[in-house]
Amino acid sequence: MGGRSFIRAAKRYSSANRSDAAAALTYFSVLSIFPAVLVGTSIIGMLDATATARLLDGVRGVVPADSMDIIETAVDGLQQNPSTAGVLALVGLAGALWAASNWVAAFSRALNAVDGRTEARKWWMVMIVRVVLTVIVGALVAACALVAATGQSVARAIGDAVGGSGTAVTVWGWVKWPIVLVLVIVIVALLYWLAPTLRRGFRFRAPGAALAVAAWLVASVLFGLYVSNFGSYDKTYGTLGGVIVFLVWLWITNSVLLFGSEYNASADATSETGSKVQPEAQSKAAAETGADAGPVRDETARER
Template sequence: MARTPEPQQPPTAPGGHDPYPERADGVGGTARDPDHVGPGPEVEREAPDEPTAMPKRSWWAVLRRTVREFADDELADRAAALTYYGVLSLFPALLVLVSLLGIAGESATQQVMDNLRKLAPGPVRDILSDAVEQLQGNGGTGSLMAVLGLVLALWSASGYIAAFIRSSNAVYDIPEGRPVWKVLPLRLALTVTLMVLAVVSALIVVFTGPLAQRAGSALGVGDTALTAWSIAKWPVLVLLVTVMIALLYWAAPNARGRGFKWVTPGSFLALLLWMIASAGFALYVAYFSSYNKTYGALAGVIVFLVWLWITNLAILLGLEFDAEMARQRAIEGGHPATEEPYVEPRDTAKWSEEDRRHLD
């Protein structure tokens, strides 16, 4: 009689200790197709359906690994790289946004800038205000050259998305397997979608005061409803920004995941950290910093770059948290804790032999 093979145990660190002791039984996945990459269907069946179904110890494991992977994935350096691409993409993106906001009239753009001056650190709002005013002064979008300029601006603005795609693959510890004819349309579509959502966010901000009163009169809405809107628009704006981050998290990495979620734990965490960090940095710049003494005329630019770096750092940290949530979910389903990838890739067509050996 043939001997039944014993279940295979997950890899362990030297000394026989599991470096990720989050799953008490330590049992790995069952045998599956050797050509399959990522967790098998049996892991998906056993894994929790929702984050709330995971035990408390799993949440602590996610937090610990997020901190550890934050350093291992060099997210501070990647945030600096995204800041560089963000600066290159910012002004083309502003050109597109100003052109789209121009449809609602110059006053709409002005109200957006008025609200931005209240939220951003002093030097940051000055740089953005000057850029928007200069773009407005360059005039119309009706000519063929203007349309061509918008297309080129859109392409330039998508450079940030391309850089984020690379960073997201590093966070998920998975090589890019999608061919260029898939990545390029994704890059442009994601840029356009995020810009449209940014315009909607801007219109939510400006839809107040006299503009809201005129719309309310036209629709027969009373003052009570307008007052309620003036309060409710801020939670709506926060939710919309969270959805924008969640969309970026879902579309960028070469990781299939479990479908799009309107709000993910990581996107909410990223927004919360960004709001706290931005407020703290604004207070620091206003009352405690010596940027003017140290950098002189360049102080405003330096503050702007640091603020962008903080923004990208918060976004990457939220992405890392979502990635570790996906890893922990696979572990709870029986996937070996140290085996990568811990999510199924969207595509492996572009993988080299070196990529495949790295994951074996």
């Protein structure tokens, strides 16, 4: 079923022009990502002096180099004015929540289109789901950032307490990124589960989420290699090259999120088709069996 669902998802994605919806989501992503970066770096910087640098090192592994220049510039500007970190964190938090909730709303509409449904929930229920989902996803994203940035310090402190600092740090280095990966899959699955009007069990959303995250990692690495070795964005766009690369990367991110949703929808359609065909086949077989068995019973009765 997985292979058929993947092929069907690719066909549906192409025929429905989901890349257009991904472009709209990219717009809201741009509005929300920089306030979120300001909030995250402000909070993490207050918790651990070197945490921000470690967080950026982790982000650098999946974000194209030209895109990192934009993020690092914003972070450097914040770190040069530490006295305003608290105020910027509050302003950034408000801006991030507003922009992220708009992204969630647009993503919800896109998922409804994937499912072929119109919004059936009351407007106030939509608003509640939108706000709650934004807060939950924001908290989980913050948890990912904290795990990536401050986990080593926590592991070292625990290791010092039990007399095995080096071992604790080594073990943490092994398990840190798998933990972050699982958290990211949970975030995407929550979006697939709660955002659309069509509600399916969480476990039915997880396969598409895992596929989307895996595709995002592969696409990010390949796009980074392309930009580093073959791309000519700097020559073509000059100082705007980094901005263009960043926007394309965000578009790729939103595209794979929508593809993961298409995969779930295709898997749902495949399972529903199978569940309908199976009873029909059983009924047909039972009818044929009954038709064949009738005369036999009659002949047996005559013999008696």
